[in-house]
Amino acid sequence: MNMSVGSERVQIRVTVNGQVHQREVEARQLLVDLLRETLGLTGTHIGCDTSYCGACTVLLNGEPVKSCTLFAFQAHEADVKTVEGLSHNGDMHPLQKAFVQCHGLQCGYCTPGFLMSSYALLSKNKRPTDDQIRKALAGNTCRCTGYQNIFKAVRSAADTLAAGTQ
Amino acid sequence: MSKKETFVGESKTAGKWVGRPLPRLEDARLVQGQGVFADDYKLEGMLYLQLERSPYAHARITRVDVSKAAAAPGVVCTLTGAELPSISHPFPEIGPGAGQKVEDYALAINKVRYQGEPVAAVVAESRHAAEDAAELVEVDYDPLPVVMTPEDALQSDSLLHDEAGTNRMWHDVFEFGEVDKAFQEALHIVHIGRLHFHRFSSTPLENNVVVGQWNIKEKRIQYFSNQQFPAFAAQFLSPALGVRIDQIGMRSIDIGGGFGIKITSYPYMALCALASRKTGGRPVKWTETRTEHMLASAHGNERTFYDTRVALDANGVITAIESRHIDDCGAYPRYEPLGCIIWAQVLPGVNRLKNIRIDFSQVVTNKCPVGPNRGYSRMQHLWFLERVLDICGHALGIPGDVMRLRNYILPEQFPYTTPNGCVYDSGNYPKMLEVAKELVGWDEWKKKQKEAAAEGRMIGLGIGTTLDSGTNNFGQARIVNAYAPYSGQSKAANIKLDIYGELVLSMGSVPQGQGHETTAAQVVADVLGINPEHLNVRPGFDTEQNVYTGHTGTYASQFAVTGLSAIHGAALKLRAEMSRLAAFALKAQEEELEFGVGAQGPQVSVKNTDKAINYWRLANLVNLNNAELPQSFEDITLNCRYVYKAPFEVPDVKRKYGNLTLTYAAQLHAAVLEVNSETFQPKILAYACVDDCGRAINPLIVEGQVHGGTAHGIGGALMEDCRYDSEGNMLTSTFSDYTPITPMNMPDLRYGHVESPSPFSYNGAKGMGEGGGAPLHALSAALQDALYPRGIVVTDSHNTGDSIFQLFERARQGTEAPVVRVERPRGPR
Ligand code: FES
Numbered sequence: 001m002n003m004s005v006g007s008e009r010v011q012i013r014v015t016v017n018g019q020v021h022q023r024e025v026e027a028r029q030l031l032v033d034l035l036r037e038t039l040g041l042t043g044t045h046i047g048c049d050t051s052y053c054g055a056c057t058v059l060l061n062g063e064p065v066k067s068c069t070l071f072a073f074q075a076h077e078a079d080v081k082t083v084e085g086l087s088h089n090g091d092m093h094p095l096q097k098a099f100v101q102c103h104g105l106q107c108g109y110c111t112p113g114f115l116m117s118s119y120a121l122l123s124k125n126k127r128p129t130d131d132q133i134r135k136a137l138a139g140n141t142c143r144c145t146g147y148q149n150i151f152k153a154v155r156s157a158a159d160t161l162a163a164g165t166q
Numbered sequence: 167m168s169k170k171e172t173f174v175g176e177s178k179t180a181g182k183w184v185g186r187p188l189p190r191l192e193d194a195r196l197v198q199g200q201g202v203f204a205d206d207y208k209l210e211g212m213l214y215l216q217l218e219r220s221p222y223a224h225a226r227i228t229r230v231d232v233s234k235a236a237a238a239p240g241v242v243c244t245l246t247g248a249e250l251p252s253i254s255h256p257f258p259e260i261g262p263g264a265g266q267k268v269e270d271y272a273l274a275i276n277k278v279r280y281q282g283e284p285v286a287a288v289v290a291e292s293r294h295a296a297e298d299a300a301e302l303v304e305v306d307y308d309p310l311p312v313v314m315t316p317e318d319a320l321q322s323d324s325l326l327h328d329e330a331g332t333n334r335m336w337h338d339v340f341e342f343g344e345v346d347k348a349f350q351e352a353l354h355i356v357h358i359g360r361l362h363f364h365r366f367s368s369t370p371l372e373n374n375v376v377v378g379q380w381n382i383k384e385k386r387i388q389y390f391s392n393q394q395f396p397a398f399a400a401q402f403l404s405p406a407l408g409v410r411i412d413q414i415g416m417r418s419i420d421i422g423g424g425f426g427i428k429i430t431s432y433p434y435m436a437l438c439a440l441a442s443r444k445t446g447g448r449p450v451k452w453t454e455t456r457t458e459h460m461l462a463s464a465h466g467n468e469r470t471f472y473d474t475r476v477a478l479d480a481n482g483v484i485t486a487i488e489s490r491h492i493d494d495c496g497a498y499p500r501y502e503p504l505g506c507i508i509w510a511q512v513l514p515g516v517n518r519l520k521n522i523r524i525d526f527s528q529v530v531t532n533k534c535p536v537g538p539n540r541g542y543s544r545m546q547h548l549w550f551l552e553r554v555l556d557i558c559g560h561a562l563g564i565p566g567d568v569m570r571l572r573n574y575i576l577p578e579q580f581p582y583t584t585p586n587g588c589v590y591d592s593g594n595y596p597k598m599l600e601v602a603k604e605l606v607g608w609d610e611w612k613k614k615q616k617e618a619a620a621e622g623r624m625i626g627l628g629i630g631t632t633l634d635s636g637t638n639n640f641g642q643a644r645i646v647n648a649y650a651p652y653s654g655q656s657k658a659a660n661i662k663l664d665i666y667g668e669l670v671l672s673m674g675s676v677p678q679g680q681g682h683e684t685t686a687a688q689v690v691a692d693v694l695g696i697n698p699e700h701l702n703v704r705p706g707f708d709t710e711q712n713v714y715t716g717h718t719g720t721y722a723s724q725f726a727v728t729g730l731s732a733i734h735g736a737a738l739k740l741r742a743e744m745s746r747l748a749a750f751a752l753k754a755q756e757e758e759l760e761f762g763v764g765a766q767g768p769q770v771s772v773k774n775t776d777k778a779i780n781y782w783r784l785a786n787l788v789n790l791n792n793a794e795l796p797q798s799f800e801d802i803t804l805n806c807r808y809v810y811k812a813p814f815e816v817p818d819v820k821r822k823y824g825n826l827t828l829t830y831a832a833q834l835h836a837a838v839l840e841v842n843s844e845t846f847q848p849k850i851l852a853y854a855c856v857d858d859c860g861r862a863i864n865p866l867i868v869e870g871q872v873h874g875g876t877a878h879g880i881g882g883a884l885m886e887d888c889r890y891d892s893e894g895n896m897l898t899s900t901f902s903d904y905t906p907i908t909p910m911n912m913p914d915l916r917y918g919h920v921e922s923p924s925p926f927s928y929n930g931a932k933g934m935g936e937g938g939g940a941p942l943h944a945l946s947a948a949l950q951d952a953l954y955p956r957g958i959v960v961t962d963s964h965n966t967g968d969s970i971f972q973l974f975e976r977a978r979q980g981t982e983a984p985v986v987r988v989e990r991p992r993g994p995r
């Protein structure tokens with residue numbers, strides 16, 4: 001793979017929400033732009049330009065990353081999961097349902113990022129403490145909700161998932 | 167994450183759906199990444215616009231050369247300030263006098279007036295091409311002396327707008343009651359030095375985005391954007407672009423937060439249209455970056471309060487206030503000088519205060535222009551009043567809670583007419599105080615505070631009582647400019663029963679997260695006896711498809727009153743038509759009919775029979791099968807528009823007197839805070855917020871709005887500050903510098919709700935989305951409580967470890983005149 005910077009183009013192969021995409025992209029293209037502009041997955045958002053807000057959070061091989069701070073080619077041969085990949089057969093993930101039930105969103109712009117960070121937390125830690133929830137979401141900013149109901153939603157989803165696996 | 171709820175007062179909640187904490191209908195699309203935000207919107211052949219912005223706060227432009235940029239790959243056209251006067255006009259100015267002379271174009275022409283002001287635009291086939299080419303724009307500047315403070319603005323020879331001849335854009339004196347007499351009779355007089363409300367912004371997470379297309383064949387400009395007050399923006403764009411207002415179409419679907427900051431995006435909208443015309447009508451998208459947003463979208467109003475004198479009686483009741491206020495609106499007035507009157511909606515705050523003299527000015531400075539940020543103009547004034555109350559309390563040895571109880575307007579005094587003619591609809595501030603104190607554990611903390619003080623620790627308790635005046639009367643614009651062509655307030659709604667019996671509602675609102683689709687559906691469901699899911703609510707705003715009036719937008723805490731009144735009115739109209747039709751079809755009397763849901767879905771039936779007609783059949787009678795219908799039904803369209811007009815009169819402009827807002831929601835916050843004695847870092851130990859927005863249509867949404875407003879206020883009080891250096895460089899132009907409040911800094915909130923239904927709205931609700939900045943008041947008060955024993959007076963609305971350390975340093979050096987001086991500490995001689 002040619003990794004020189006600038007407007008040079010590179011070939012990448014990336015799996016997004018289970019689907020394999022082979023694309024030629026500009027070396028400088030950001031992962032978030034690949035998702036939003038090239039693949040049309042506009043659920044992932046952009047809120048800042050300094051890796052602060054987490055609106056762009058996606059999972060890269062299961063780890064939450066800020067897709068505004070990665071080049072598209074850094075996802076070469078990787079597995080990416082975005083908010084569009086959370087529902088299963090048209091049924092919303094317990095986290096999505098909990099965000100709705102607990103009023104964990106207002107404008108909804110930050111929500112995909114919060115969902116992905118929460119998803120990463122719950123896939124590793126089935127019974128997070130309140131403190132662990134806060135820490136897992138430390139890299140996500142919401143300007144609408146004051147966070148209270150987001151914490152509540154993650155807790156409630158954790159309870160649902162835990163009950164389901166017992 | 168403990169939470170305690172307290173409900174007191176009579177709940178006017180009636181109806182099956184209204185009043186219920188229904189989860190929101192808009193959420194399903196948003197949690198699945200299916201929202202349509204402005205940057206998600208794409209059109210065939212779309213171009214991208216990139217701006218070149220000024221690095222200087224104040225400078226003459228001596229040369230702009232776009233030739234290299236224009237020749238760069240992928241570039242389709244450029245725009246410079248120099249060409250704007252030939253292809254556009256300056257935006258209208260609301261202010262009288264000097265304000266009318268300000269020339270505000272979409273790009274700077276001869277000089278720049280704030281860092282980040284757009285100077286040139288490059289339009290290209292891709293975002294990257296536009297970015298690369300914009301770097302080739304060459305601009306030479308000749309720096310000018312900057313004007314950064316209100317003092318500079320009034321004294322400096324450096325003028326921002328030479329044509330205006332002054333930096334003072336507006337000035338008048340607001341005087342009510344008998345101020346001099348009150349001072350003569352006062353038992354105590356307290357003098358307070360300079361107080362300062364800092365500049366911050368609620369910074370919606372989604373930046374501004376505009377897609378604009380000047381359709382040359384159709385002679386129309388079509389926008390898809392996240393503008394939150396389209397009717398206002400259109401009134402600015404139409405004269406600037408030289409088109410009729412009906413030639414401008416606007417649309418939005420999902421908006422990622424607004425908070426007032428997205429009201430003044432019209433210069434960028436103009437640029438996209440002008441660029442589109444230059445390219446022969448291709449759509450042009452501009453997507454703001456966060457840094458551009460911080461530098462050059464809009465900030466909240468900064469205000470400084472000088473030479474305050476306060477008259478008090480023996481019990482600490484404030485009998486008069488005299489003061490001089492200077493509001494800083496940044497480089498261009500834009501929505502201003504409306505802020506010069508909007509604070510007067512809450513002239514005495516929550517207090518019985520009768521005698522007031524305030525000398526009010528607004529100046530321009532070399533900073534980003536302001537916009538009506540959440541809590542707009544009232545928050546600044548209420549913070550001032552709350553500071554006055556606390557400072558006087560400390561000076562006279564009266565605790566903050568007691569001071570408040572002695573000054574509050576009493577529950578039995580509502581509806582209460584303020585000295586300037588505003589009518590507060592309802593409220594119960596003492597009850598709210600009681601609830602908040604209990605929630606926060608006030609008495610316990612008082613004890614702990616004493617014990618901690620003995621160990622040298624600094625703990626403070628503070629209260630902030632605030633108002634969220636909602637549903638504004640645009641007639642108040644006439645007080646700042648007697649010729650302003652606005653008054654009153656209105657909202658429109660349309661509901662129709664469509665060909666196959668679908669119920670479709672179009673709202674004249676522009677939601678940005680407030681859950682309008684849900685509350686609207688709750689209201690309609692109750693009117694028609696159906697479930698909220700039976701209604702199709704058109705999301706977002708659309709001038710082509712939806713209804714609107716000249717006041718249409720989502721601002722000024724009003725949807726629960728104006729928006730829902732319009733929707734309710736439209737639904738009642740439709741119900742009346744359906745009732746007539748159903749009576750005909752079922753051969754029954756209208757009084758015998760019942761609206762509800764049957765086996766086939768929504769229907770109208772004859773009570774106690776099995777006779778019913780479903781919506782499909784009703785719609786069919788009018789829309790598709792109407793030969794069955796007698797002529798006497800020809801007025802029935804099943805397409806009902808209703809315009810709600812708030813019951814306002816034009817204020818008395820000379821006396822500055824009249825009802826400026828319809829409802830007065832209140833919030834009362836109680837905070838406990840500790841200042842670390844080594845780092846001086848303030849930390850919140852306990853926090854409670856109590857709201858009273860009358861009848862809550864959806865308690866889930868109400869509580870969510872309170873949480874959100876509280877986060878903005880806490881962030882504003884302890885973290886967020888739009889800071890500039892003395893040369894006008896913005897020091898907080900990224901989120902990493904501005905530090906919006908994160909999950910790690912947000913304390914657990916205890917929430918309580920008190921309900922005083924409004925007598926002025928059909929549903930008893932009051933608008934409540936702005937919240938009134940209560941945390942700024944409560945946290946300044948708590949900090950003051952912690953520091954007063956050290957001889958320190960809190961004079962700023964923004965306090966951090968660093969600034970508190972500076973307060974201690976200044977107190978230690980003892981070089982400054984004391985902020986507070988008590989004349990007649992023991993009453994008149
Ligand atoms: S957009 Fe990626 S962190 Fe803000």
Ligand code: FES
Pocket residue numbers: 104105106107108109110111141142143144145371422423679
């Ligand atoms: S819901 Fe609007 S930013 Fe979080």
